[in-house]
Amino acid sequence: MFATPFSSKKSLSQHSNRHTCKFKGGRNMQALDPSKLGPRQKLSNRHRRWRKLxxxxxxxxxxxxFAFFLVLDLGDMGVKSFPITYIVRSGSMAPAFNTGxxxxxxxxxxxxxLKPGEIVTFANPVVQQGxxxxxxxxxxxxKNHKVFIKTKGxxxxxxxxxxxxESNIVGVYHFAIPLLGYVIVFIKTRWLWLAEMVAGFVAIYVVLTKVIRPARKEIKS
Incomplete structure (x- = not known):
């Protein structure tokens, strides 16, 4: 069966609409085919992807x-579910772990x-300064219904x-990270609060500008 002229015009307009996109000015423009992009356009798209990455x-x-220092702070504040961290200041336990x-x-x-061979952190019972x-x-x-441990570096x-x-024992050794103590001491004494604040502000800024703002634009469009 042959189509009438009216139906052919309608089908032609529907077919053309599939390959056009409408802008705010009311004009129709042919959609860009990614395979027909020029070298400069492809390069700019690649730059955008690398910039996002x-x-x-x-x-x-x-x-x-930020999360690393937060875990350290929570452990030092006595939150039970977080580990305790200490910085080694002498070589009495080398080669198990060294200074720093x-x-x-x-x-x-x-x-x-408790068992022999285990490494523990404890308050010195002789020195009364923590x-x-x-x-x-x-x-x-x-001894006298109490448990004591004999220790050695x-x-x-x-x-x-x-x-x-036993009441002086604070923690049981889990693992050590070499030299990281020096970095922690430097940051905590000089730049800790500044580093945490900068990290927090940068994270908030990026989330606002790269996630929330584009999402709002998509909703409005």
Whole structure:
């Protein structure tokens, strides 16, 4: 069956509308075919993609730094679900970990079993100034219905000259990151709050400009 002239015009207009896009001025313009883009247009699109990738990578780095210091702060403030971190200031436990390392401890509770060979962080029972030591347990002593530990630095020739009560134990050694303690000391003494504030503001700015604002534009259009 042959189509009438009216129906052919209608089908032709529908077919042409599929390949045109309408702008605010009411004019129709033929849609761009990606395969027909020139070298400059392809290069600009590539630059945009790389710029977006670089922006989000920078945001990711700032968020990781912010989260890292947040975990350190929460652990130092005594939040039980977060680990405790300490900076090694002497070489008494070398080669297990050296001066300047950042050690990560699990918070100690009385329900945790103690055994020789385990490394623990404890308050020095001799010095009354809150000095913490991280040494290895070499013996467990039961005295007057209390538990004491005998400790020794791995690099030291002799054990410590005192017994430490179980109540003085703060944490159980988990792992150490070499040299990171030096970085933490530098940042905490000089740039900690500034670094955290900058990281937070940069993350908020990027989320507002790269996520929320484009989403609003798409909704309005």
């Amino acid at each position: 670089g922006t989000w990578s920078l945001v990711g780095v700032f968020l990781m730094i 390392s950042l050690i990560v401890d699990t918070r100690f509770t009385s329900q945790m079993p 000095v913490l030591l991280t040494h290895q347990i070499v013996g467990i002593v039961h 791995e690099a030291n020739k002799y054990p410590d000259a005192f017994l430490t009560p």
